[in-house]
Amino acid sequence: MKTLIRILKYVILPLVVLVIIVLWYISIGFNKLEFKDDFPESRDYTSYYPESYTLARENFHALSQSAAQMFENVKVFQIEVPSDSDPNLTVDICYIPAQEDSLNLLILSSGVHGVEGYVGHAVQWFFADYYLDPSLVQNTGVLLIHAVNPHGFKYTRRVTENNVDLNRNSPSTDDLFATKNPGYVQVFDLINPQKKVRRSSLENRFFFVKAINEIRKASLPVLRQAVLQGQYEFPRGLYFGGNQPEPQIDSLKPLVAQLAQPYNKVKLIDLHTGYGERGRLHFFPNPMEDEQKQRLEALYDGFVIDWGDSDDFYTVTGDFAGFVGHVIGEKEYYPMLFEYGTLNSQTTMGSLKSIHIMILENQGHQHGFASQKDSIRVKNDLMEMYNPSSENWRNYIMDQTREVFDIILPRFIEN
Numbered sequence: 143m144k145t146l147i148r149i150l151k152y153v154i155l156p157l158v159v160l161v162i163i164v165l166w167y168i169s170i171g172f173n174k175l176e177f178k179d180d181f182p183e184s185r186d187y188t189s190y191y192p193e194s195y196t197l198a199r200e201n202f203h204a205l206s207q208s209a210a211q212m213f214e215n216v217k218v219f220q221i222e223v224p225s226d227s228d229p230n231l232t233v234d235i236c237y238i239p240a241q242e243d244s245l246n247l248l249i250l251s252s253g254v255h256g257v258e259g260y261v262g263h264a265v266q267w268f269f270a271d272y273y274l275d276p277s278l279v280q281n282t283g284v285l286l287i288h289a290v291n292p293h294g295f296k297y298t299r300r301v302t303e304n305n306v307d308l309n310r311n312s313p314s315t316d317d318l319f320a321t322k323n324p325g326y327v328q329v330f331d332l333i334n335p336q337k338k339v340r341r342s343s344l345e346n347r348f349f350f351v352k353a354i355n356e357i358r359k360a361s362l363p364v365l366r367q368a369v370l371q372g373q374y375e376f377p378r379g380l381y382f383g384g385n386q387p388e389p390q391i392d393s394l395k396p397l398v399a400q401l402a403q404p405y406n407k408v409k410l411i412d413l414h415t416g417y418g419e420r421g422r423l424h425f426f427p428n429p430m431e432d433e434q435k436q437r438l439e440a441l442y443d444g445f446v447i448d449w450g451d452s453d454d455f456y457t458v459t460g461d462f463a464g465f466v467g468h469v470i471g472e473k474e475y476y477p478m479l480f481e482y483g484t485l486n487s488q489t490t491m492g493s494l495k496s497i498h499i500m501i502l503e504n505q506g507h508q509h510g511f512a513s514q515k516d517s518i519r520v521k522n523d524l525m526e527m528y529n530p531s532s533e534n535w536r537n538y539i540m541d542q543t544r545e546v547f548d549i550i551l552p553r554f555i556e557n
């Protein structure tokens with residue numbers, strides 16, 4: 143009996159205390175969203191980053207006007223996005239046709255995931271400022287699509303007013319909305335809690351323990367795929383792809399088809415943030431056939447493309463790049479996602495942190511917050527995940543963008 147008590151006192155009890163301390167320590171790290179960025183110093187690009195959707199749109203209009211003064215036959219379009227609460231939401235489009243030979247069309251799209259539109263806008267503006275010149279547009283048309291999801295951009299959500307993720311909602315097949323995702327049902331409870339958000343609850347503080355338990359049952363790639371692939375059954379759930387195309391997707395279809403019509407080759411860069419290593423520009427296409435893959439690799443030669451052979455890869459259905467490819471018909475097509483990493487989602491902890499932020503944001507939207515503090519904190523975390531406030535981050539990712547454009551734009555023109 144005495145030995146038993148001794149074991150309890152000197153071994154088991156300290157062990158339990160140690161485990162609690164370690165978990166508590168990890169939970170503090172897990173729930174904190176601060177990074178000491180020390181990326182190499184670069185030029186100052188911070189003025190390209192907008193303060194709000196409204197200001198971004200004003201800038202985009204100014205950009206379109208100056209393009210119209212510089213080049214012939216520039217066209218601007220505005221797609222009104224219907225809303226129950228806000229009559230002033232638009233997708234804005236500026237089209238600069240190739241001035242001599244209609245060989246290439248370069249499409250640069252932003253804000254498919256609303257809140258990612260901040261960085262997307264900055265990159266579009268930077269592009270127009272640095273690269274939109276007569277030598278580029280001689281044989282290359284440029285189509286800038288701004289804020290594909292304006293409601294999400296304006297109200298700090300990734301999804302539309304209908305809770306739809308546009309990168310799961312853009313059909314390139316007839317049966318998209320009948321897609322079943324059986325893995326999603328298994329993780330439904332983990333990612334869609336049916337109650338108000340209380341940020342400091344034990345279950346949130348130790349979210350990673352619960353999630354790691356789920357990972358133990360499946361595996362992180364399986365879990366990630368189940369969650370991120372998209373689903374078409376739960377309209378209030380995370381990663382909902384809708385039951386039909388959202389109005390702006392329907393409107394973009396004939397417009398993009400018509401504008402792309404004269405060109406032989408179409409090169410798309412769809413701008414995103416949030417996934418991947420913090421401060422790094424990832425090239426992140428959906429899987430494609432070998433021939434197209436080789437062409438894309440040649441165009442981006444010298445850069446590492448995330449082809450999906452790594453463990454942290456996932457594929458989606460209903461993605462915008464695939465939709466554009468479908469809409470333009472039989473052309474040489476070079477679809478690419480630029481993804482600017484923010485939370486190190488290539489690591490297990492970063493990945494869980496990203497999913498946790500998404501869960502809390504959607505949960506709060508659907509079921510409310512326990513306090514205003516919870517609401518502010520969750521919105522702030524979402525904003526930091528998709529539009530980091532760090533100037534060092536902002537400058538560093540734009541510097542990489544410049545390097546990429548410097549190298550690939552001449553290739554765009556050449557072939």
Ligand SMILES: [Zn+2]
Nearest residue numbers: 255258414415
């Ligand atoms: Zn995105």
